[in-house]
Structures are given as C-alpha cells and as structure tokens.
Amino acid sequence: MYDYYLGGKDNFPADRAAAEKVLEIVPQVPFMVRENRAFLGRAVRFLRAQGITQFLDIGTGLPTQENVHQLAGEEAKVVYVDNDPQVLAHARALLQDRPHVRIIDGDLREPERLLADAGEHLDLSRPVAVLMVAIVHFIQDDPRPIMATLTSAMAPGSFMALSHACKDIRPEIAPGVERVYQEASAPFTARGSAEIIALFDGLDLVEPGMVNLPEWRPEDPDHVPFRDSPPYFLCGVARKPAR
Template sequence: MHDDARVPIDTSVPHSARVWDYWLGGKENYPVDREAGDAVLRFLPGIATSAKQDRAFLGRAVRFVVAEGVRQFLDLGTGLPTVDNTHEVAQRVAPDARIVYVDNDPLVLLHARALLHSSPQGRCDYVQADIRDTGTVLDRAARTLDLTRPVGLMLLGVLNHILDDDEARRVVAGILEVLAPGSFLVISHTCDATTDELDGEAMRGAVRTVMERGGTPICARSPERIEGFFAGTRLLDPGVVSCSRWRPEPSPWREAEVPHFCGVGVLSEPV
C-alpha cells in the first residue's frame, strides 16, 4: 500500500508520538525521545500515568459510542499503534465497524500496516493528511465511511498540537458540519488546570521542556478552552474532566486527576 522505504525518520530530535509511546511502555522510540520523556517526568512525575489514562479513556469512549449504535469512526491524529487502538476496541464489540485513521506523520505511515488489521466483517483504512486540510480528510474518509450516517469523530491528544485556538476550532467545526446527526465528538487534550491534584505551573514547565528540545509544539489549555471545542454538540456528563474521571469503571477508590482532560459530545442537529 505504501512505499515505507521512502519514509524519512528524524531521530535527532524528540518526537511527540515516540515520547508518548515511551511513556506507554512501547518500543517505537529512540534515546532522544526517552531523554525528553525523562525531562518531562521531572516536572510531571505522573505523565506516564496520564498517558495510560488517556488510552483507557479511548477504550471507554469507543465502547460507549458503539453501544449507542455507531459503527464507524474517523480517528484524527492517530499516533503510533499500541495496545487497544480504536479499531481493535470497536471491532471487539461490533466486528462490522469501519475505521479511518488520519495522520500526517511519516512515522505513523511507516506503521500503517499495523493499524490496518481489520476484522473480516469490518474495514480499516489509513489516510496520510494534515487534519487541518479538512476537505482532503473528508474526501478520502468517504471512500470507507458513509458520512450520511453517524460517525465517532476521535481527536485524542491532537488538538494540543494546534497552537491557535481559532484554527483548532475551525478544524473541529469543519468536520462536524459534514457529519450526520447522531455522530459523536470525542476529545482528549493536555490540560493546564490548577487543582488540588494538578500543578498548572508544572505542566507549563513540561511544555517548555519539550519545545526547547525541538519537539512538536504543544499548547496546554484550560478545561474551559477545551470545552469550547464542543460547540455545536451536546456535551455529555460528566463534561470536560480528567481522563481518569470520565465514566470510570466501578472501583472502591477515586482515581487521581491527570493532566490530560477529555469529553464526549453528541451532534443532535447539523452544525
């Protein structure tokens, strides 16, 4: 499908997807990524837990959307394949689910085949594109998805790489305006909230560390700014919260907050 030999991989600077992979305990990372990841850990010792809670949120959100009858997903800013990708979670419950992954990262392109092991009843596809080019994204996604029917739109850990709020909102709105009523918007985002359990200054220090080392730019936003991305949808309970606290599995204890917040909205009417 792709000519992997032509994919350029720069291992001289840290890469956000590889650093995230390192925090998740993966193997698709290099010394420069581990060094950057460790530098961030000095500011945010719980960031590896945050990465795992974000992945757990993905699983709960996908299962919720499938339970609501949705059988197709558009996953923007896919990142490196790891345990329980969107299609694996969805097709475990609904084998006929269809998933389109979108990313502009050549490293993700290199691993695209790992993403495309669909169930026989369903289908997976991978689109190499910048999510800001919503026209291209939608045109290519329509080869696999029926956009006249509800879609689960996944934006996990990707809007924080679009530094301008207006541009990030345009990306979300540009996709939503084409999706059918009954579609769901699922977002997770680096958060700079200061609460009893989160130190906003620590997050800002971590962001500076990544930027100074030449990593992918990151913008941590407040819960209120993250909530703004759900304009045009009905934000479901419990709203925009820590990934650890979005409809967690039953547990005798309350999970600590992590500096990655999330929410799920439903598109009741066309935007």
C-alpha cells in the first residue's frame, strides 16, 4: 500500500484496492507518505552531520530512490530490519554486494532478538541512530516496553528518529483508516500526541521537537504543503544524553 501511495510499481491488486479505500477517506495520503520519506531524508542528513556513522532502520519498507544507505554516506554501516517477506526479498536483490549494509528479518515486537542480530554488524557500544519511521503505529499493544528496550541498548550520544500517525490532529479520520488496515494485513493504531512524545522517554528531543512532518527542519522555507489540510503524522529526533 505504501509503495502504491508513493507511485511505485511493487504492489498487488489487493494492496491497490485497500490503498484506494484509504484514499477515499484521506485523499492527502500520497502527500503524507512523500513528506514522511522527505522527513526520513532530512533526519538522516542531520544525523550524519552529528557524526553518526551507524544506522539501524527498523521497518525499512520497499527500497525507493533515497534509501538510508545512500544518504548516510559511503562509510556508514546500515542495518535494515523488516518483517515483510516481500520487502526483504526486494532489499536483498537491491543491496547484495554492499559490505556496509545488512538486511535482517526481524520484528519490532521482539526487540531483544532484533538488537542481538543488529549487534553482529553494528557496534552498539558506540553511538547509533535508530530509525523508527512510520512503523510504531503498526504496534497495537503499548509500545513503551519496546522503546525502553531499544533506548537502554543505545550508547550515550545515540539518536532516535521517529514518525507516527497522530489522531489528535485529525480525529475524525483515524477510525476509518484503522478499519481499512484492520482488513488488510497490517493493523494500524494512530496515537495521541502525548502518547507519541512519551515514546521518547529517557531521550532529549532536538529542536524543533515533535512537529508535523513538513515542519521538521525544512530545507526550503517556501515548502508549505497541507496548508488547507493538516497532516496527521508527527515526527521528531531525540538524543540519548550522557549518563
């Protein structure tokens, strides 16, 4: 469905049918997913500028034009994690022969195993950037224990980047979207902004804090999408302080 929203060709009739139902409720979804990818790009460039050279991208999605390893720099080590066999097959086909990149069949709901596997490629005693972009809203249970496991494994000076569907901004549409995803393979749970900010517990949000996607460190001040229709995604980047 995400690939269809992005205008890609890696989708099936069932994906397209479910995505069309979401588009009937929220016609702005293609803009939102593009803004989400743009946030991911700006966040990775920001993290690289902070000296981060290790990236753990959880919920990678199908490879698109600007992937984390392309933005993170030649020398950066990248671990991609997903639990969707299609995503893993595409990623492996695209990324073979790249010694700095590793693809892991992992599940965010099993963070200890995910960290153990990622730790075979990344040095988790050194700062790392954990990317959780448009994935935590696929966790139906309370995600805070998962976040706590991940943040406690991160070395001081590490970062976490996150985007998450927010039901406060457009409460009227969240139930309809959740219903369509419920019928599809991946149930979807939008959360309130206070719940989303709480996911960064123990970390310090960097400026400008938790904001709508286009407002996070925009590179073009004239770029103001959603002027008439607010997005329903929040995003932010936070840093683990020194002990």
